[in-house]
Amino acid sequence: MVEGTLHNGCRLPALSAPRFVGRDGELDALGSALDGEPAVVLIEGEAGIGKTRLLREFLASEARRGRHALVGACLELRVPYTLGAVVDAVREGSDDIARLELSGLAGALRPLFPEWADALPAAPEPLEDATAARHRLFRAFVEVLDRLDVAILALEDVHWADEATLEFLLFLVSRRPQPVDVVLTYRRDEVPPSSLLLRLPSRLSPDSRPVRLTPRPLDVEQTASFVSSMLAGGHVSTEFAAFVHARTEGVPLAVEESVRLMHDRADLIRRDGGWARRRLDRIEVPPTIRDAMLERVQRLGPDTRTVLHAAAVLSGPADPATLLAVTGLSPERFAAQSVDALGSGLLREEGRSGQWSFRHPLASYAVYDAIPAVDRRALHLRAGRALELWPVPPVAQLARHFRLAGEVEAACRYTEEAADLSTQSGDVATAALLIHSLVATVALPAEVLVRLVTKIQFQALSGSDPYSAVVEALRSALAGQGLTPAAGASVRFQIGRVLMGAGEIEAGREEILAAIPHLPPGSAEMARARILLSLPLGNARPVAEHLRWLHQAPPLAGSLASLDRLHLAADRAFALLTLGEEAGWEAAREIPDDVVDPRAASIVTVGHSNVGEEATRWGRYAEARARLAKAQALAERHQLLHYLDSIASSRAHLDWFTGAWSGLAERTARLIDDDGGVRLKDRCEAALVAGLLQAATGDREAAGKRLRFAARDDQQRIEATAALAQLCLDDGDIEEAVRLTDRLAQVAVGGGLWSRAVEFAPVRTAALVAAGRLGPAADVVDALQGAVGERDAPAPQASLVLCRAMLAEADGRPADAAALYQRAAAAWEALPRPYDALLARERSALCLLATGQDEEALPMLSQVAQTLSELGARKDAARIGRFLAGRGGNALAVARGRGRPGYGNQLSPRELEVAQLLVEGLTNRQIADALTVSAQTVASQVRSAMRKLDVTSRTALAVRVVESGLVGDLDRRTLKGE
Template structure:
């Protein structure tokens, strides 16, 4: 038979939904995995392979029916939808939340479930910190899942998931106990390389139960059974099964669509009680699922096709009223068409009576086949139909009006979607929506300025999210007929974005131009004054500018208390940055607490910022106090985004004060963290990591970390100083000069001395090494003039060191020795032990120059010992070499890798060995002896080398064999394990 017209339609077979075949092994594996809750199951496979079918067959099986499950699917919308799959899963599986006895925490769910307003607790106080807001929402979801007794949460098509959904899944699996078993399905070929889903498998807790399942195509035998189940279980020949398997690669959806298409073509007919098929060589199987779906759709009635197209445009479950409105059918025809669309096997109806495609591949195929003008019209109908919903879905509305070309409506709903995301703590989605809106639409100036002001750039995934916004703002400035106020507003935003991007000079120029036309008493004018005061490269402010800066809060009486507090804090921070001593009195006037949740976040952040400035001034007790207050507020009010900032600043302070035990591990964790650590905090952690690597001679890692830290303006000068110091040690004087020129000008020439403590000695040393003594002297004079008698111990110690370096360069070794001694005392008083020891080394070298080896050599030996104990082995080695050159024999301690007791263990190595034999860890030994774990590791390696053993166990046995440790000195054994004595750890 050559055409459908030759066939009696009664001879066409009835096609059934295929049975679930060929997945027995996978079904058993899924049952085993979810039968040992809580589990994490990653179910992967190509499109159409049967992931959804496997999951749903399990849920209706005897094993699956014993547990309450919620299933959601990630939509492929271009406009992200915060926690969309989780929200849909709860909506589809839960009628209402009445009677669940939810705590006040559940009020955080209101923005996402407004239909439950009558049954949810009141909305909690808003939180300024987006991470804290997001985690509060996550905790509310966990409580809801617990109250509903949900055992399994399944999220499908996770390759399309927004970051908030993935973060929620990570949050769930990190909880102890894990609230529910998690099942995710995804297509690995469509998973972004940086997807957070990868962390779901790579960073699970050690006790988590992870199962990874990959679905394979069906075999030829399974293909025969699959097709037979669609044809009333009648026999299917091996020849036909092989033919179909070859054409569809064994993908179930491709096979189902092919069989349905063959039926429509009359390639399968009933004759004389059996199946007659056209010759296989005459049957054409479409090469893709898309082609099969489209050929099937083309054979349906126009009204049915209209319903299928409407469902494809909607792309999400929709009720029949919305479906018919988008299809544009008259009511008398819509019902029949909808029934036929469901009957063709492409659509399904959920328990809420909403209709959607069974598979996203079919949905996409039908959508892409709709002519563009028709598509625009149907999106417009969809938008208008959904606008009338009791609960308008703003993300879907933004999507439909965007596709319809309705810019005004798109902008309105996209902004609403961004605001909803921000309320839910989803800063990344909010920023993405606003960024896309601003860079895509030619907005009026007022709208452009308002939306740019809302964007938080840090969460955006793009490595350079600023350039497009800068381009849009510059284009706005080129428009004609801008009023002076409009131009000022655009320039101010342009300056703000350039500042965030790190282009301070361009930012300063734009803000300076903006201030001419900004209203003097406006918030923007006040913020502009603060910005200009903090801008790198700014010359020392005049008294008039300082007066204006001090008057910032008074000049903005009309703004809200929250904004006034923020301006007050920013102004105080600016004055501290500029070295204004009076700012410390203002610090004492800042509020310590507030009943306003938004102000609490500001107050906590201000403590952290003040701690950072206190470190620059060298007021370390103040810094510790402020960090403790910031941490207390962050803990009490769950300001989770502040945890990372506090931890990083504390790590930086520990670097200065020599508290190096475990510091390398802490900063490595902060650099690798994704939750609660901003990029700027990671870069400060990179600075400390680079400084630590430089101590141990890991030059490549040190430079990589320091260069990364230098991308943040707040860490740029200190990281440059550290890199320049490495260059000087290599003898690369010209490069060190080049590197330190601009930071030196910014901090010393311009009098911004709080940023100068680290760069000044390196710059002076570079100038001295280059023979530019006069320039070095000019720099020291400028530093001294700017600093004066300011109560800033760290810059004052730095200035003392600079004077000593300059005096030594003039050949005045005796006077230089005295000045170095003053600098040592200044560093020790802070305390900054590493700087004190390096300065003491220079003091001792000056004493050698003036012929006092009896004083200098013991001083050098003690300095080398202290540096070794601190963990600065490279510096200790350098001093040991000098001692050897002078023939020192008086109890010389060794630098890293150079024993000073020949092949005998030193007293400290014996002490470490005693504890090692007792079963103590490096950390316990370090705590007991009050040294760093790095020092303990070095001493153990030295002992192993001296006793010629290759392992810690070998070392312990050798020590016992040689009788180097008395048996009675070992800690007592408990439960077959030797434990440290009580009080052994500090």
């Protein structure tokens, strides 16, 4: 306890640590949860609510019962530190590792516990598979917990946990039986949506159970008791307690900091035997905990503040010797001021280790942010030099300190070392974060900058825009470093590559085109540049132009690294398949099924995923499923978890086509709603599938919303737009359907890129047919035929037959159309693609009805309706059901002999049906639903009837058919103009 404050000649009592108040219920709940079967207790709450105090009070009571616990804390990722909290917990819990008599497995712990090297078994043989190495490390930790007889593993602030720590927790709680009870504290609002922490409760073994606790703020009475315990138990007036409660909302840390600040200011007085505020109307309490802490820090002496600044810069528990080195104070001055630093209530000394740290992370961050920039750089430089002297220097911490000190060479060296170590262990997220932080904050030489940017796996970075800061750094190097043409081209190529990754396709292409003349022929950069230019992204270009970039590439240099060759081979296969070239399948066979190098694993995972995506476009669904399965297996084996969402979205797309709709809505919803951890491209693909599914089940409004979101991504835009246009056709809005497809016609079919026309061409054809533009519709079919040719591409070939069937139907050749629709259905079924096959059979049956083949058509429609219902396409099944229900009383059937009927200028039976419903006032959309045909078919039949009866409007048609006695009486109220 520090000496009291002098006020009006009287010394106020020194403040005590506050008593544990208002948490009896939570303590009992914790005790009940951990008294029996293994449990995982999740304590969540805002900063300062008392999670740490609750945990430590509970663990103290457990220690009295003889239950041993290990406690660790996760630090904010200013210093990425793999398994840091678990390592700290074990280090704190054991001072004699030799007595544990660990097995040879524990040799895997040597890199994390260098100080125990003499006591640990020999290091095991290195494993090339990073996942196997990590699994071995996890098993070694479990053995340590067992030998230490640990009952509880408690980790604090798990919202900041690194990926490896969360994986270890998943490993721990999924074991059967669960080795220890696990207690975690975290702030729910700071947990990233993609965090593995959210999956923890679902991974528990069957004999474990999750328990959630949420500490509540103190009420006024509890606040009074809390404050009283800080003031030697003196009475606290109700008015004072209400004042403090109102300004702190009962958050314990805020209450404590406010009282400490008022004590430092001498704003407390004794009145009527109790404690109250001096000058009730003039005391101000800072609005946040942070502000209260900072005001208290400013009241300390400069050397004491220096000690606090050094502790904040080290950003975690630090031994006094390191802390002394960072302060730059003499040992005598440090010794004198360290007492005041500890007595301020901001720092605490940790147990056996004797390390110092801030009592609360909020204090550390508040103090750090308040350090003047010049002083902060000096402190980081001293910290880096001090940590370099450790027996095993902590490279991730060194990377941070030298980066923030502006020491470029050292920052680059340690950043690359730390990133390489993270990558080798499968922790690519930390590797990407380390390099991105360096590139975004330090002006680097162009050569170093290019090397580092090529190492960033942007997909592993969280946040909505990891690209802009990197592009800005590259542009600064290009503009300000006086580079040679070759060096400038290398930087410019990286700008273009990153821009294209960010979705700025045309801007990226311009940069790459400007770079190519100065890139070395045969280099990896030249090859990658050509592949990027070959991809049909952005504005429409003829497919031949894209292919030229691939076919005219100079041969690769013999000195090219094997990883570069693997990367280029996978990318080239993807580009060829995207461009519709069958040679892409031969190239895809060069992608290995498995690799052991984690860096190669990332390349191969993406390669298989990309080939699987293109196989789906080609209609090679077995190949697509196999490739995606390989990608997923590799991603899971090598812990490339950031690729799993992309694989999941591609698999959802494949499942939509193949009719595997069970659970598809839920799977896509998870991807769409995760806007923090899932890439926009993957969210848009999931939204496309969700929209298509909602359209099939009848929720058109929701479908439109999902499809419009999907159209935000360049790779999903064409198919999403086609689906939106189909919704318009279903609603009878032919003009809007034509307008929507007009915008992308050149991109989808004009340049000969058939792989993007598979879903687009049928909708474009249908829209043009419905608008009476049969010539342009035929042009679409011809363009698709010319692009596809005789390629072994089942999906576009089936799409082509479907388009021809539409043209035949529009041309008044229902028998030919029926046969073509049957061919399309058979082609779809062979893929298999059941939904499209069923819709094609429905249209074939309707064409058969138009030719009078009711006995064949009606059973076919009934079977189609039943199968659609079983699939989940309720809207379509209901439409056919309504049509069939009304067929019994149809008096429009005309008896005729064998062969195709010739109606001449007479209306066909179907045209008479349409005319009857037109007279009744139905719109094209309503007529289509009633007759189970498309709106464009109705529009075509209306135009045919108008031509035969020589009228120029729908109203005139209705009048003519009534006056001619072709249909029943006309309700004149329906004739209200066009």
